[in-house]
Amino acid sequence: MRYVSLQKDKLPQFVNSLQKKYKVVAPVKKENLFVFATIEDPEEVELDYMPTILPPKKYFLPQHEKLGSFVKDNVAMADTNIDVEPTVLFGAHTCDIEGIECLDIVFHDTPADPYFGRRKKSIIIIGYECMKPCDEYSTCVTMDTLNPRAGYDIMITDIGDKYILYINSPEGMGIIGKNPIFGKVENERDVKTKLLKLREDKVKNFKVQIDADYKELNKIFGTSYNSKTWQDVGKRCVSCGNCTAVCPTCYCFDINDEVKLDMSGGKRERVWDSCQLDEFAMVTGGENFRKERSSRQRHRYYRKFDYSVKKYSKFFCVGCGRCTRTCMADISLIETVNELAKEHKNAK
Amino acid sequence: MQSKLLKKEMTIPADFLYSPRAATIVKTKQMTANEKFFEIKFDDGEPLGHEPGQFIQLSIFGIGEAPVGICSSPTKEDRSTFEVCVRKVGTFTNALHKLDVGDKLGIRGPYGRGFPIDELKGNDVLIVAGGLGIVPLRSLINFIIDRRRDFGNVMILLGCKGPKDRLFTDDMKEWERMLNINYACTVDRADPDWKGNVGVITTLMPGVHIDKNRTYAVVVGPPIMYKFVIAELLKKGLSENQIILSLERRMKCGLGKCGHCQINSVYVCKDGPTFTYAELKGLGEAL
Ligand SMILES: Cc1cc2nc3c(=O)[nH]c(=O)nc-3n(C[C@H](O)[C@H](O)[C@H](O)COP(=O)(O)OP(=O)(O)OC[C@H]3O[C@@H](n4cnc5c(N)ncnc54)[C@H](O)[C@@H]3O)c2cc1C
Ligand code: SF4
Ligand code: SF4
Numbered sequence: 182m183r184y185v186s187l188q189k190d191k192l193p194q195f196v197n198s199l200q201k202k203y204k205v206v207a208p209v210k211k212e213n214l215f216v217f218a219t220i221e222d223p224e225e226v227e228l229d230y231m232p233t234i235l236p237p238k239k240y241f242l243p244q245h246e247k248l249g250s251f252v253k254d255n256v257a258m259a260d261t262n263i264d265v266e267p268t269v270l271f272g273a274h275t276c277d278i279e280g281i282e283c284l285d286i287v288f289h290d291t292p293a294d295p296y297f298g299r300r301k302k303s304i305i306i307i308g309y310e311c312m313k314p315c316d317e318y319s320t321c322v323t324m325d326t327l328n329p330r331a332g333y334d335i336m337i338t339d340i341g342d343k344y345i346l347y348i349n350s351p352e353g354m355g356i357i358g359k360n361p362i363f364g365k366v367e368n369e370r371d372v373k374t375k376l377l378k379l380r381e382d383k384v385k386n387f388k389v390q391i392d393a394d395y396k397e398l399n400k401i402f403g404t405s406y407n408s409k410t411w412q413d414v415g416k417r418c419v420s421c422g423n424c425t426a427v428c429p430t431c432y433c434f435d436i437n438d439e440v441k442l443d444m445s446g447g448k449r450e451r452v453w454d455s456c457q458l459d460e461f462a463m464v465t466g467g468e469n470f471r472k473e474r475s476s477r478q479r480h481r482y483y484r485k486f487d488y489s490v491k492k493y494s495k496f497f498c499v500g501c502g503r504c505t506r507t508c509m510a511d512i513s514l515i516e517t518v519n520e521l522a523k524e525h526k527n528a529k
Numbered sequence: 530m531q532s533k534l535l536k537k538e539m540t541i542p543a544d545f546l547y548s549p550r551a552a553t554i555v556k557t558k559q560m561t562a563n564e565k566f567f568e569i570k571f572d573d574g575e576p577l578g579h580e581p582g583q584f585i586q587l588s589i590f591g592i593g594e595a596p597v598g599i600c601s602s603p604t605k606e607d608r609s610t611f612e613v614c615v616r617k618v619g620t621f622t623n624a625l626h627k628l629d630v631g632d633k634l635g636i637r638g639p640y641g642r643g644f645p646i647d648e649l650k651g652n653d654v655l656i657v658a659g660g661l662g663i664v665p666l667r668s669l670i671n672f673i674i675d676r677r678r679d680f681g682n683v684m685i686l687l688g689c690k691g692p693k694d695r696l697f698t699d700d701m702k703e704w705e706r707m708l709n710i711n712y713a714c715t716v717d718r719a720d721p722d723w724k725g726n727v728g729v730i731t732t733l734m735p736g737v738h739i740d741k742n743r744t745y746a747v748v749v750g751p752p753i754m755y756k757f758v759i760a761e762l763l764k765k766g767l768s769e770n771q772i773i774l775s776l777e778r779r780m781k782c783g784l785g786k787c788g789h790c791q792i793n794s795v796y797v798c799k800d801g802p803t804f805t806y807a808e809l810k811g812l813g814e815a816l
């Protein structure tokens with residue numbers, strides 16, 4: 182059994198059954214935007230949602246992660262435990278799941294990171310497939326993240342009259358189990374064919390977003406290091422660091438100590454940092470290896486489209502569009518990459 | 530979701546990564562107005578087990594961490610201790626300078642890729658140190674002295690701002706006396722008592738005669754020095770693979786994760802800090 186069906190009106194019941202055993206985090210409405218939050222009432226879950234302000238990376242790599250605590254006059258850590266409640270991440274889009282996959286590669290690269298590892302193990306991922314485009318900023322078609330690939334336990338697909346759930350792991354199977362709210366799928370082959378057809382059709386609703394092919398993207402960056410585009414982008418960027426905070430695949434961090442008020446001890450934690458900030462690559466004496474905003478913007482793009490390919494054979498842009506949506510200087514990923522693509526073509 | 534990559538994680542003790550090991554300062558020496566030397570011993574008596582060119586993260590809880598090079602050789606007589614020399618420049622280093630014999634501190638590491646000792650063996654070695662660059666190079670120099678027969682000719686060129694800024698003056702006296710080492714030192718600005726060379730480090734280069742077919746140059750110093758020294762070395766006929774450098778970058782994790790030390794797709798903390806010039810030449814932002 183890899184597929185089950187679910188009547189649409191039973192979705193809250195499904196969520197409710199999850200809540201009995203897990204903390205459930207899901208997209209909910211916040212003013213006119215969406216965020217991932219712990220839900221109390223299953224009715225809060227909004228499956229028809231735009232990419233959330235922050236991606237679900239906050240559950241895997243929290244903005245503040247305690248690495249350990251210390252007590253006064255001691256130079257070894259007192260404890261390095263972290264509490265991770267068994268959690269279900271419910272309704273994650275395929276682009277965001279791909280983002281978690283990217284983090285997974287980084288944090289399991291030697292030396293593997295036990296904090297990320299413990300969180301990853303404790304979080305069950307239930308995805309929800311997009312059937313229509315969210316807005317003009319996402320590039321999931323170009324980045325090939327529109328359809329489910331890997332990295333989830335269960336994938337929910339809306340096939341019109343009901344949902345089909347694809348079970349992708351033993352943990353996913355554990356959740357579906359013998360729960361009577363799910364319907365049996367008579368012919369798995371038929372469902373598979375139906376889903377494939379659905380995916381072929383839905384792509385037609387999405388317009389092609391970047392003027393270059395997935396396969397061509399990396400080549401474009403191969404010739405763009407000294408492009409004048411970086412100067413243009415650098416001139417507009419105000420180095421606020423919002424684009425990296427909202428990016429599902431940005432993971433740079435700082436390490437800080439926090440001392441208790443009574444000075445009896447404290448904790449050492451890692452905190453999200455941003456390569457867009459002026460002092461990120463600065464060393465004592467004032468030497469700064471990415472002093473110009475243009476070089477810092479280039480660095481951000483190259484970490485998505487070039488360095489990650491060299492290091493992990495993978496694009497680290499999952500096409501969610503958040504960086505463009507959040508940028509107060511109106512720097513658009515699509516425009517930037519299109520500009521580079523144009524230059525690349527002209528140079529040929 | 531269980532990670533597909535989980536197997537690798539199992540091999541790393543979960544609490545090891547960011548936990549400093551307890552150590553105690555067993556000796557200190559104020560070397561200059563701003564630089565202080567520390568000899569350190571792990572409380573469990575274990576040796577550090579480093580290679581020349583590697584670095585460690587020093588930790589003082591409540592203040593933070595700082596990466597520093599190791600200036601002693603793993604061949605040192607008393608293997609249970611190791612040495613660092615730290616310049617006072619900011620929050621952490623000021624706190625460190627207040628510590629003295631008997632005080633405890635935390636250590637992570639050793640990290641990074643050291644100098645390519647195996648390749649240097651059997652060859653001539655030209656060592657060029659500018660300013661604090663002598664810190665990791667002292668580890669290499671003392672290693673070579675302890676294994677002298679494994680190496681060919683050895684030349685040491687040292688540059689510092691002024692006579693009072695010279696570090697490891699006791700070592701220098703010895704290097705100067707040794708017959709099987711060529712040693713020269715220059716200062717940017719002399720004082721009345723200084724009888725040696727005056728001028729930036731490249732002024733020593735014309736006097737250096739090397740066999741370009743069997744010489745490796747190991748160069749560590751401030752970024753500005755690299756440009757000039759590399760140009761001189763290439764002029765002398767060394768290939769890009771025979772020039773070895775060590776880079777300083779901002780570092781937080783030392784584990785190839787936090788992104789601070791990244792140049793292009795290279796992580797200085799893990800892939801370096803030592804590199805051949807050939808490896809760095811094509812990398813934007815490296816030199
Ligand atoms: C591989 C390596 C080896 C080093 N070896 C030595 C050595 O042997 N002796 C020595 O005196 N110094 C060495 N340094 C430099 C030393 O790490 C910095 O001087 C120190 O981190 C400054 O910290 P601070 O808090 O005193 O200064 P502040 O200026 O107050 O530092 C503020 C922050 O900036 C970061 N930072 C500033 N400069 C550097 C830097 N150069 N590298 C990394 N992080 C930095 C620190 O992490 C700190 O959090 C080395 C650096 C690297 C990367
Ligand atoms: S969000 Fe925009 S302005 Fe802010 S750092 Fe990123 S690109 Fe620059
Ligand atoms: S670079 Fe922008 S579009 Fe790409 S994954 Fe990051 S936030 Fe999303």
Ligand code: FES
Nearest residue numbers: 783786787788798
């Ligand atoms: S110091 Fe963190 S990646 Fe190198």
